Amino acid sequence: MNPIEVEHLRREFKTHIGVIRRKAKTVVAVDDISFAVSPGELFGLLGPNGAGKTTTVKMLTTLLIPSGGTARVLGHDVDRDPEPIRKRIGFIFGGERGLYWRLSGIDNLRYFASLYHVEPAVARKRIAYLLELVGLGDRGKEKVEGYSRGMMQRLHIARTLLHDPEVLFLDEPTIGLDPVGARELRHVVRDLQAERKTILLTTHYMFEADALCQRVAVINKGRIIAMDTPQALKGHVSDLSVVEVEVFGLPPDVLERVRGMPFVDTVSLENLDSRQWMRVQTRRGAEAVPDLMAAMSGLRVGRVVVREPTLEDAYVRLVGGEA
Amino acid sequence: MRALAINVRLFMEGALLSYVALFSWLQPVAYLASKVFMPLVQILFWTMLGTFATGRANASFFIIGNAVQLAAVNGIYGVTMSVGGDRWAGTLPYLFGTPANRLAMFSGRAFMHVIDGMLTVVMGLAWGVLLLGLDFSQANLVGLALAILITTFSTSGLGLLLGCVGLVSIETMFINNTAYVGLLIFSGANIPLAALPGWMQSISWALPLTRGIAASRALIDGASLGSVLPLLGGEVLLGAVYVLLGYSLFRWVERQAKRSGKLEGF
Amino acid sequence: MNAADWRHNARVALAAFDVTLRMNAPDAFVLFTILVQPLAIAVLAMFMLVARGAANALFVVVGSGMTGLWSALLFMGGNSINWERWTGTLELMVGQPTPISVIIFGKNLAIVVLSMLSMVGSYIFAALVFHQSLAIQQPLLFVMSLGFTVIAYVTFGLVIAPVFLLSRTVQQFQNAMEFPIYMLCGFLFPIALLPGWTTPFSYILAPYWAARALHGTTTGAATLSEVVLCWGMMMALAAAYLFLSHWLTRIVLHKARADASLRLE
Numbered sequence: 001m002n003p004i005e006v007e008h009l010r011r012e013f014k015t016h017i018g019v020i021r022r023k024a025k026t027v028v029a030v031d032d033i034s035f036a037v038s039p040g041e042l043f044g045l046l047g048p049n050g051a052g053k054t055t056t057v058k059m060l061t062t063l064l065i066p067s068g069g070t071a072r073v074l075g076h077d078v079d080r081d082p083e084p085i086r087k088r089i090g091f092i093f094g095g096e097r098g099l100y101w102r103l104s105g106i107d108n109l110r111y112f113a114s115l116y117h118v119e120p121a122v123a124r125k126r127i128a129y130l131l132e133l134v135g136l137g138d139r140g141k142e143k144v145e146g147y148s149r150g151m152m153q154r155l156h157i158a159r160t161l162l163h164d165p166e167v168l169f170l171d172e173p174t175i176g177l178d179p180v181g182a183r184e185l186r187h188v189v190r191d192l193q194a195e196r197k198t199i200l201l202t203t204h205y206m207f208e209a210d211a212l213c214q215r216v217a218v219i220n221k222g223r224i225i226a227m228d229t230p231q232a233l234k235g236h237v238s239d240l241s242v243v244e245v246e247v248f249g250l251p252p253d254v255l256e257r258v259r260g261m262p263f264v265d266t267v268s269l270e271n272l273d274s275r276q277w278m279r280v281q282t283r284r285g286a287e288a289v290p291d292l293m294a295a296m297s298g299l300r301v302g303r304v305v306v307r308e309p310t311l312e313d314a315y316v317r318l319v320g321g322e323a
Numbered sequence: 324m325r326a327l328a329i330n331v332r333l334f335m336e337g338a339l340l341s342y343v344a345l346f347s348w349l350q351p352v353a354y355l356a357s358k359v360f361m362p363l364v365q366i367l368f369w370t371m372l373g374t375f376a377t378g379r380a381n382a383s384f385f386i387i388g389n390a391v392q393l394a395a396v397n398g399i400y401g402v403t404m405s406v407g408g409d410r411w412a413g414t415l416p417y418l419f420g421t422p423a424n425r426l427a428m429f430s431g432r433a434f435m436h437v438i439d440g441m442l443t444v445v446m447g448l449a450w451g452v453l454l455l456g457l458d459f460s461q462a463n464l465v466g467l468a469l470a471i472l473i474t475t476f477s478t479s480g481l482g483l484l485l486g487c488v489g490l491v492s493i494e495t496m497f498i499n500n501t502a503y504v505g506l507l508i509f510s511g512a513n514i515p516l517a518a519l520p521g522w523m524q525s526i527s528w529a530l531p532l533t534r535g536i537a538a539s540r541a542l543i544d545g546a547s548l549g550s551v552l553p554l555l556g557g558e559v560l561l562g563a564v565y566v567l568l569g570y571s572l573f574r575w576v577e578r579q580a581k582r583s584g585k586l587e588g589f
Numbered sequence: 590m591n592a593a594d595w596r597h598n599a600r601v602a603l604a605a606f607d608v609t610l611r612m613n614a615p616d617a618f619v620l621f622t623i624l625v626q627p628l629a630i631a632v633l634a635m636f637m638l639v640a641r642g643a644a645n646a647l648f649v650v651v652g653s654g655m656t657g658l659w660s661a662l663l664f665m666g667g668n669s670i671n672w673e674r675w676t677g678t679l680e681l682m683v684g685q686p687t688p689i690s691v692i693i694f695g696k697n698l699a700i701v702v703l704s705m706l707s708m709v710g711s712y713i714f715a716a717l718v719f720h721q722s723l724a725i726q727q728p729l730l731f732v733m734s735l736g737f738t739v740i741a742y743v744t745f746g747l748v749i750a751p752v753f754l755l756s757r758t759v760q761q762f763q764n765a766m767e768f769p770i771y772m773l774c775g776f777l778f779p780i781a782l783l784p785g786w787t788t789p790f791s792y793i794l795a796p797y798w799a800a801r802a803l804h805g806t807t808t809g810a811a812t813l814s815e816v817v818l819c820w821g822m823m824m825a826l827a828a829a830y831l832f833l834s835h836w837l838t839r840i841v842l843h844k845a846r847a848d849a850s851l852r853l854e
Contacts (some may be wrong), residue, residue, distance in 0.1 A: 087686040097677025114604035353761045364768035375778035376637040497617040514636040583810035
């Protein structure tokens with residue numbers, strides 16, 4: 001039995017639009033997804049914001065009832081049989097909410113330890129150990145209201161490990177963290193993986209999924225559009241090269257023209273302060289450069305780089321340049 | 324002349340703004356709860372306690388007292404909210420930065436609450452007539468309308484002062500709530516002033532509401548406007564004093580904030 | 590539930606009790622609700638009831654204390670689930686294995702115990718300022734009645750919290766719900782003053798029986814059988830409230846999981 005089994009899972013939200021004439025509108029957040037995570041696996045759910053990652057995690061953690069399909073965690077149905085699941089899983093949602101700011105870090109952990117039925121004697125040792133693990137060993141007695149965002153997120157990690165859960169759901173655990181904090185957090189996740197915990201991690205950072213996950217499902221607009229190991233996903237683009245062009249003020253019609261060129265596979269655009277990076281995936285490699293330049297004649301162009309594709313490029317290709 | 328026009332506009336804008344703010348926290352059901360139901364239960368409770376203590380014959384004493392006391396709900400909560408609201412929205416620094424006449428801006432903010440407060444008092448009296456048999460046959464209606472207007476104005480003056488205290492303290496709600504129950508004790512709405520010890524009576528006369536409640540009772544009982552003029556005059560004066568105190572405190576806060584450069588802290 | 594479950598739940602309730610006390614003790618709103626307002630009510634009632642004679646001092650102490658108890662339960666207990674939503678912890682509360690009612694029970698217990706200060710405050714005030722002799726006529730029965738009062742209030746609070754979560758309309762009447770209960774439960778004047786049709790409402794409110802027991806035992810006016818009747822009614826109503834709240838909480842949480850309202854967006 002796999003710890004996480006998802007079949008044709010679906011979730012709709014009804015929202016109202018308009019102030020005076022309110023119209024009900026149904027939005028499909030998760031649309032017929034299926035996957036399974038095997039014991040001890042670190043599985044990544046990768047997708048842009050609003051792709052349906054958090055909705056999926058909320059259904060798996062019994063916080064949201066599916067509109068259709070089934071999801072089983074540790075053999076129990078998330079809708080009909082949530083209680084046994086809750087005892088054996090841990091979850092965090094990125095961000096700083098969800099802690100009692102007027103209490104110290106230790107008091108927060110103590111409270112959650114009792115909610116999770118951890119015996120007081122065990123809890124005491126475990127809290128000390130976990131605070132060290134997440135690097136809050138000397139700050140545990142301070143009130144949470146004085147914590148930085150990164151500290152709160154690390155306290156959340158400690159909180160979710162109190163009862164030594166078998167399955168962990170980490171929803172965007174590094175969101176909003178500075179690069180150092182994010183790197184430390186990834187170390188913690190890697191350590192957990194070494195303890196053979198089953199982990200489902202969501203992220204919209206490609207390199208994070210590449211660095212941590214054994215398998216990745218790419219999710220976009222509520223659907224899984226690819227699912228494989230990071231290596232195999234890179235294989236999707238192994239026949240392509242990437243031409244990166246630094247350009248100043250790219251007009252939309254030029255972008256469209258480039259998109260329409262026969263040798264161009266996918267184009268993505270990254271906006272920086274005064275310039276843009278246009279990334280063109282193409283089978284022609286460096287030979288594509290003269291044609292691209294011709295299409296952009298009259299524009300101020302900076303650096304031009306031709307390189308091998310990365311997992312990020314595979315991702316960009318899968319979501320159609322929208323990442 | 325131009326200055327006057329600018330100040331009138333400031334006044335109107337302030338009135339409009341706080342009116343809009345008022346109705347954003349008062350959606351229909353909430354309005355019903357706080358403007359119709361709340362006055363009823365408050366008047367009922369104190370009137371019943373009063374008649375339990377002193378007999379049915381005194382019911383009108385408690386009905387009128389607690390109905391007029393309702394002016395303080397708007398005067399205190401409404402006005403402090405529209406003054407203190409600046410701090411919550413983080414707009415106070417901008418306000419300090421404008422050359423606008425603070426007094427015009429200020430009274431504009433309180434204006435709508437005076438209107439709304441009068442409505443609340445009328446609602447309270449209507450409940451008294453409908454459910455508790457309050458006798459309005461002798462009432463001097465014109466005089467009563469004036470008394471209600473003046474009382475609402477004076478409690479709004481207190482509200483302006485409290486609102487400015489709220490700018491320097493973080494416990495705005497605690498101050499408001501305490502002021503409200505304090506008025507309930509001192510205003511004579513439920514305890515005849517003569518029953519209070521001398522030092523408490525002195526406080527009563529220094530607070531808004533006291534004279535307004537006394538005048539309203541007399542006017543409903545059929546007294547002439549002339550006979551309550553001293554009471555109403557005193558209430559107007561007292562209201563003006565509170566407005567000025569609030570205004571001075573506001574200017575002081577503004578000066579302190581500018582001097583210490585801690586505008587954002589407010 | 591087996592023995593281990595009971596032990597866990599008791600521990601959770603205790604932890605919720607502890608956390609609630611520590612988070613609310615320094616709060617100005619709490620200070621107002623359980624001390625300032627009941628004291629103001631006590632002062633008012635004391636002056637107003639002077640006409641009825643000095644024997645009313647203890648009546649006022651108990652009655653005003655009960656108002657503090659109810660207001661605290663109404664505002665703090667009533668919002669206990671909503672409060673978790675505002676803090677962003679409601680998802681964690683739902684996603685953990687202990688029934689959420691156990692947590693709310695612990696919280697309400699803390700609120701009710703903390704609000705006992707209302708009565709203590711009024712008592713000290715009446716003794717110091719009004720120089721009243723405040724001898725409780727049936728101290729043993731009074732203390733036992735206090736114990737039943739705690740249970741009555743805590744279980745009553747369990748019903749309010751899911752109702753406020755279920756209906757925003759009801760919640761908007763929260764501020765207006767202090768006085769009706771003061772009246773219906775006879776905190777400061779007998780319910781005989783109210784119209785007859787309200788009496789059944791009083792009877793299904795456990796705080797009414799609590800007030801009746803506490804008033805009766807302080808003045809010594811109540812016979813033992815009357816006090817026992819009050820205790821029995823409190824227990825019966827507490828059982829009914831437990832049942833009702835269990836059912837309501839299930840509905841509310843299921844609804845929240847269905848329409849995704851656990852989180853405040």
